[in-house]
Amino acid sequence: MKNAPQIDDWNGATGARWVDNQERLDRILAPYGDAALAAAAAKPGEAVLDIGCGAGVTTLALAASVQPGGLIVGVDISEPLVVRARERAAAAALPIDFRLEDASRAALPAAAFDLLFSRFGVMFFDAPTEAFRHMRAALKPGGRLAFICWRSAAENDWAKLPIAALRGIVPIPESNPEAPGPYAFGNRARLQGILEDAGFIDIEIQPFDAPLIYGIGADREAALDDALDYMTQIGPVPRLLADKPADMREKAMAAVRAALESRLGDDGVVIDGAAWVVTGRNP
Numbered sequence: 001m002k003n004a005p006q007i008d009d010w011n012g013a014t015g016a017r018w019v020d021n022q023e024r025l026d027r028i029l030a031p032y033g034d035a036a037l038a039a040a041a042a043k044p045g046e047a048v049l050d051i052g053c054g055a056g057v058t059t060l061a062l063a064a065s066v067q068p069g070g071l072i073v074g075v076d077i078s079e080p081l082v083v084r085a086r087e088r089a090a091a092a093a094l095p096i097d098f099r100l101e102d103a104s105r106a107a108l109p110a111a112a113f114d115l116l117f118s119r120f121g122v123m124f125f126d127a128p129t130e131a132f133r134h135m136r137a138a139l140k141p142g143g144r145l146a147f148i149c150w151r152s153a154a155e156n157d158w159a160k161l162p163i164a165a166l167r168g169i170v171p172i173p174e175s176n177p178e179a180p181g182p183y184a185f186g187n188r189a190r191l192q193g194i195l196e197d198a199g200f201i202d203i204e205i206q207p208f209d210a211p212l213i214y215g216i217g218a219d220r221e222a223a224l225d226d227a228l229d230y231m232t233q234i235g236p237v238p239r240l241l242a243d244k245p246a247d248m249r250e251k252a253m254a255a256v257r258a259a260l261e262s263r264l265g266d267d268g269v270v271i272d273g274a275a276w277v278v279t280g281r282n283p
């Protein structure tokens, strides 16, 4: 079945860690979400689909923007994250339809949405062109696409820094940069081709860089501990350390902590991130 490994992962360990770290993730990723929301420019009365909506922080923001009269649907394959998103929408008394479905083959209403939006939720498809073609069919004629995705691992310190620290301590498997996952759209020309082949027009792909505040605390040690705790749960580190023996993990944690210390400043542990803000239109 298409996207099966991602469906397993987002309903397993990764999904659980994203739920546990939801508040931290919302804080750390906020500048990226804000950039995507600004590019999307949702307006009152619009119908919006938030793809790979996760715990729903952007879905809630979009729901507020489209009131009065708007409609918002969030779609995600991760049951634990959709449960969290539904709880948050209920607490905020926002009428959001969260669907637990694979966006690349969900039965979406045809020509129904003004905007397809995503914050880091569209890089996980086995067949991205087909997926975007399927989702485009849910856009009204002239409807907009706006999303943010990571650039390559080599451009993202949050990926590069721990991998460099772990090299020689744990095995680092070779990875295909185009495989479904956070960096799948790092290659701008490939991303442009996928969107063109899926039928979008007026495609713009703009770099967006912003610091990620990985560790905060009352003092330097607390900020470092916070950053290390976060990095061992979100990003490449948990996968690289999974099932490793205790002595190897101990060495690995010391190496990652030392790497994080090199990014410790007055604002805590600050790591560079690099993304694309992508916009396009349905003909």
Ligand SMILES: C[S@@+](CC[C@H](N)C(=O)[O-])C[C@H]1O[C@@H](n2cnc3c(N)ncnc32)[C@H](O)[C@@H]1O
Residues within 6 Å of the ligand: 003, 006, 010, 025, 029, 051, 052, 053, 054, 055, 056, 057, 075, 076, 077, 078, 081, 101, 102, 103, 104, 118, 119, 120, 121, 122, 124, 125
């Ligand atoms: C990096 S997280 C981003 C979550 C959320 N948008 C945010 O910014 O916090 C990626 C999300 O995409 C979801 N996802 C991955 N593949 C998907 C698919 N085929 N259909 C719908 N959601 C998917 C995951 O379950 C996960 O919630």
